Amino acid sequence: MIGGSISRWTMTYFAAAVTWLLAALALMVVGIGHPAADLAAPDTLVLVHVVCIGWLSIAMCGALFQFVPVLIARPLFSERWALPALALLTAGLISLLAGFMALGGRLPSAPWLLPLGAVLLVTGFGLVVVDLGLTAWQRPTGPARFVLVGLASLCTTVAFGTVFAFALAGWAGRIGEVVLARGIPLHAIAGLGGWLTLTAMGVSYRLLSMFMLAPDVDDRQSRLTLAVGALAIAATVAGGAAAIGFQAGLNTVLAIAALLGLVCAILYGRDLAGIFRTRKRRHLELNMRMALLSFASLAGTGLLGIALVSTRTLPTHVGALAFLAVFGWLSGLVLAKLYKIVAFLTWLETYGPVMGRAPTPRVQDLVAERRATKWFSIYYASVWMGTFALLAGEPNVFRMAAAAMAVGVVGIVHEIIRIRRLEDVTSSLRLPAGAVAPHLLFAKT
């Protein structure tokens, strides 16, 4: 079929992702992982991977299964791979987490858990990358290019992670040990910067211009933003690998990458400003206002990074920097866009078949923005509070902030479930003849 049909398993991905986010918040509230534990401690590794794989990567994959076909106006290479990929990712993540817990003495020693988790994750992400990659490759223009670079970065991240997993099990030999000892920054930058950030940027270009009636960002302009971002990741990975190979310091490589990353963020800011300036739709919906807070958090991450480097306190506060990037920028953007995407897809699935034949509600009739505003405000305020708590070295304040974040997220998720169940639609319009109520966890079409 030509064009954008509804991806069957996107809601399933979102539900799995949100479950992992709630699990991560529970860990933070209880005080497992950083800041209670060291950044490299097994408990922190559990927390970091719940957030980065369970929440962000799974949410991103679910969104891409829906939006890559829309970006390029071609059908997905294979719809049937999506659910097996989710099962593999979930099983792989659980095995990986169990391996970290065994490493920290929370479970009996079982060195094979980490390599098993890595293999399952490689297979799961492999299915995602091939499926989305072959789809995007058909028409690699504009935002689809960001997705391709993001997928390449995902491969790099997973490759490093696999080496680490085998090295921790003692199965990777001398080279594996060396890569494990020094390669962690490369793994983190490729994952957070390349995969999650560049992909989020690419998708946001199209979503923002589509929902605000703005012309697409000029191709040459966004290509420059992407080129600088891709260069930052390539410099990190290639330069970092060379530095590790020649037993040289990583600082020069990381400094160059940071500089390029900063330039990329500034260029992205310029592109966004262009979209907001040229938009025909003056009124900003909630998801756009909340996305602005996420962009502000990205800018804040950049400024905080500069401040920490210039005061030579980056090593002490790298946790706070990563926290702001992950929860202010990435998670904030994903939550804001989830709120809109779920409403739009639910509307399309339910009312598409009867549109023009019976009166149907507008997309905005599915949401209750005033109620949701409150939960988003609580979320962002507590993320910023958590960042300050980490900077100030106040673990108890951080746990309070995490609890407040959890309240915000539970509120947002509750709103999203209400959207999916059409609970805010006037009863006279809710289910016109011929319309079928959507299932909470998957699309029926």
Add this chain to the structure above:
Amino acid sequence: MTAYLDVDARPILRSGGEPFSVIMAALERLEKGQGLRLYAPFKPVPLFAVMADRGFAHSERALDGGEWEVLFTPVEAKAETGSPSGENAPFAPWPQPIMELDNRDLDPPEPMVRILAAAEKLGPGETLSSLLSREPVFLFPQLERRGFRWLGGFRPDGATYELTVRAPS
């Protein structure tokens, strides 16, 4: 060796015209076994399905400046199964649109709602046209499910998408 008849849709689209009827007229002039070579300022994806129905396989090649050359080659096996003609045959030129909508300044997904509402009012075989600011990717599956045909593409400025929808006969 297949011989091809050339149709250049680029000047027609550039002057704001609708090339569909020209393409269909050219098809009628084709001799048995002859193919069609089309030049277009965009990849004419909707046409592929229409041509496949008529027994033509396509192969496309990107030219400079975002333009495309598409070869439509008759597939012998299909061509010999007799002509699936009928009133809805895409060979016949489409009639002039009875409605012209300008949906460029509407919030999404309002253009889709209006086009579907208007399409439901079309009589058998009638057409409507609409201007849009994007390719309406979510509209296509809905049109297809309802048995409508469509043709669309961006104008050379790249900012306006022109869509023609035809009701089933």
